[in-house]
Amino acid sequence: MSTKIKTAEDQDNAYGFLIERTAKLIKQHFHQQLRKTGADITVDQWVILHELYKENGLNQYEIAIRTFKHPPTITRIIDHLYKRKFVVREMDTQDRRRFNILLTQQGRDKVENLLPVVMNFRKQGWSGLTEEDFKTLQRILEAVSSNLQR
């Protein structure tokens, strides 16, 4: 069959490992960049701040979907961001189970200060890769995701 993976001695999950390793590397190096700038913020906190910067007032459920994180994780990270005065929780008047999460001015400033750092980081990480490469990468990773979600 055409889908066999290397040879029989390939007992180790080389490709899954490669994907996880790369994801870790990206996160680690991005974390380093954030530290270097003295941002004093974690990668996951950044991700949520950035989502709110793109669309302010998301509720926690929507943030969970968009960031691919679980609800308890969102609760905790929002707690941290609230303590540091980057966001506030606003009770939703239509549905009192919901909180709309709003960036404060301080939160918005933080995102805007870090945007150049982020852009630079990406430029470094993706350098030398072509449009074609991105398309292929996307196709393969989405195939794996779809295989698993069956």
Added chain:
Amino acid sequence: MSTKIKTAEDQDNAYGFLIERTAKLIKQHFHQQLRKTGADITVDQWVILHELYKENGLNQYEIAIRTFKHPPTITRIIDHLYKRKFVVREMDTQDRRRFNILLTQQGRDKVENLLPVVMNFRKQGWSGLTEEDFKTLQRILEAVSSNLQR
């Protein structure tokens, strides 16, 4: 230049996110598979058991390198595996700072019981992908890694 990433409005790190999301999905689904079989073992514990199955007696430093995890993480996971009697720590006679980690029979049995589950999981995840796809995936992810480690 040939390396630009889509358009200017692509402020979000779509590809980095895609890689991380896929890595998470793989881990999550593998975790589900392990639970379904009643294995009562985490993915990270499996990874270390499997490394030891491939080469018994590795020290913690070598395990850290091979699994891409940090030393404190290895300490804790080995502690868990020890409590569950899957491994033992043997003092290295050449270098008394080192422990050689050895699979017990119980640990070896655990790995062998789970190997078919793991193989099945991989078959599902990678189905429909060609040798060519794997090569491309590998090239791209290694390019990103190498870009970051510069």
Added chain:
DNA sequence: TGCAAATAGTTATTATGTTAACTAATTTGT
């Protein structure tokens, strides 16, 4: 030989990942 530097591993701290169990509010079906 002797002492500084490097190495293997642990402990502690803070943050996130994952699941289960829970509260409170809303929606659905009849």
Added chain:
DNA sequence: ACAAATTAGTTAACATAATAACTATTTGCA
């Protein structure tokens, strides 16, 4: 209208991620 099911969010418990600070060894080198 109302009980049952669903949904948004929290709390708790346990495991991993990352870094710093530490102990105990071993190695490098003047």
